[in-house]
Amino acid sequence: MRFITRLALALSLVLTSVAAHAETIRIAIGTQDTTINCATGGLLIRELKLLEKYLPKDGKYKDAKYEIEWKNFxxxxxxxxxxxxxxxxxxxxxxxxxxxxxxxxxxxxxRSIFISVLSGSIKGSGNGIVVPAASPVQSLAELKGKTISVPFASTSHGMLLRAVKAQGWDLDKDVRIIAQAPEIAGSALKSNRIDAHADFVPFAELFPNRGFARKIYDGSQANAPTYHGTLVDEAYAKKYPEIVVAYLRAAIEADRLIAAEPEKYSELIEKLTGIEAEVNYLFHGPLGLQTRDLTWKPEYRQATSTAIETLKLLKRTDKGLDVTTFINDKYLREAFKQSGRDYEAALKDYSPLSLDAKDAVSGKTITDFKHLAQLWVRGEPLVRHYASFKDALAELQKLEEAGTDIRAIYAQASDSGIKLLANQAWFVQSSNGQLDAFLLKDQAENFAKQHGGKALAFSALREQTVSALNEQSATLR
Structure with missing residues (x-):
């Protein structure tokens, strides 16, 4: 009788073990495809099936079945x-x-926990304020008494509040802030129904790229770090820590892939979201507007604390969060280890994606990135690089005269170093012909006063280039 009882117990344990191994495990991931900073934590992992590559298949997961669910927001x-x-x-x-x-x-x-950063800026770039294209407004200071819309309780809302505070304005008297989602704001900007709009990645660049808005403020002016990252349900992470690590290994590979071929994956993001590849490249390409960085730098931890305090100010919560436990990097550290990467070294590295390129005119290696210019010609798989913005303008003129469609021309801001859509920028031309780029008119004018030269809008610079080329052509004839 005892033998039969022991046999039954053993059989029960075996069946329980088999049932555990045969468990169907849900992995449900919420993404934001059009918020392109989330690409390496969502869209690219999904489309390239990277998660499947790293999911555990041994030990307690030996016979597990995975149901991967993706939902876009x-x-x-x-x-x-x-x-x-x-x-x-x-x-x-x-x-x-x-x-x-x-x-x-x-x-x-x-409880939920923040497990990784995906992309961000310790300066605050990514968030920005735009005005209708025909607006005379050139700076935030000119918006006093005006209406500014913003997605409420978003990271751009926090940026806007800090920017307004820096102006010394009274939030209740000196500016009117209204809630407005990006898709509504785009229409309002086109029809001049709002004075300005503050938004997060990629809309402060996307709207100007589409021609109906102009950027007059970049989040870096507020010097407030911002980032996008990934959260997970804490109970889920404790139950399936290996799956959390697998997800993060997939994010690490997605980051490596887009770093190696930014144009290719910018095209993929456009195909799936409608966000133009040239805007994706502005963020994800070399020396991009933001740095793709998975590590929990002190600035990003501080940004989280600031966000919590601002949520209290907005009366979205009366409670705080313990950031030391809300941010949990143990899964990320393990993912780095399994990927053969040094987490501590990455944590100390603040550099943007580097550029190793030759000048499209001279063929020489570019070493001065402060005056870098880039052209993306439609139909060409790779962006062209120029050590001299003057050379890039001359090439742009020739290409357009030949009927070639230009996707974008980029410049690096001489003061902040952020990447700019050059056709939206201001320039200072020095006596030796060198061109320095700036986001705002007053930045360019101040530089010209201090260093000499003349501040020019991109359109005026183009006209000057055309005149110079015509004179050169006449001389040759």
Whole structure:
């Protein structure tokens, strides 16, 4: 009798073990495809099937079946709602909505944790303020008494509040801030129904690139770090830590792939989201507007604390979060280790994606990136690089005269170093012909006063280039 009992118990344990191995595990991931900073944590992992490559297949996962579910959102708030409801396990979003994600989970008696950064800027680039293309406004200071719309409780809302405070304005008297989603703001800018709009990645660049807005403020002017990253339900992470590490290994590979071929993957992002490749390249390409960086730098930890305090100011919460436990880098550290990468070295590295390129005219290696110019010709797989902006303008003129379509021309801002859409920028031409680029008119004029030279809008610079080329052609004849 005892033998039969022991046999039954053993058989029961075997069946339980088999059932565990045969478990069907859901991996439900919320993404924001059009928020292109989330690409390496969502869109690229999904489209390139990178998660499947790293999911565990041994030990307790030997016979496990995975059900990978992807759901796309246009903002962080609805994504958070579904995470709190238990419909999603992972979610990618910015610092402000991510902090609200943590608050919302705690209010529901749960916990979420921030496990990685995906892309960000310790300076604050990515967030920005735009005005209608025909607006006479050239700077934030000129918006006093005006109406500015912004996606409420977004990372750009936090940037706007800090920018307004820096002007010394009274939020209740000196400016009118209204809530407006990017898709609504685009239409309002086209029809001049708002004076200005503040937004997050990529809209402060996307709207100007589409021709109906002009950027008059970059988040770097507020010097407030910002980032997008990934959160996971803490209970899920504790139950399936190996799956969390697998997801992060997929994100590390996605980051490596886009670094190696930024034009190729910028095209893929355009194909899937409608966000033009030239805007994607502006962020993800060499010396880009933001730095793709998975590590938890002190500046990003501080940005999270700032976001939580600003949420209190906005009365979106009366509770705080312990950032030391809300941000959890142990899974990321393990993913780096398994990927053969040094987390501590990456943590100390603040450099943007580097550029190793030769000048398209001389063929010489470019070493001065402060005056770098880049041209992306439609139909060409790679961006052209120029050590001299003057040479790039001359080449641009020749290409357009030949009927060639130009996707974009880029410049690096001489003061902040951020990448600019050159056709939206201001330039200072020195006596030796060198051109320095700036985002704003007053930045260019101040530089000209200090260093000599003349401040010119891109259109005036083009006219000057055409005249010079015509004179040169006449001389040759």
């Amino acid at each position: 246009t903002s962080g708030a609805p994504l958070t709602n579904e995470m709190v409801a238990g419909k999603l396990d992972f979610g990618a979003m910015a610092d402000f909505p991510g902090s609200f994600n943590g608050v919302a989970h705690e209010a529901a008696g749960k």
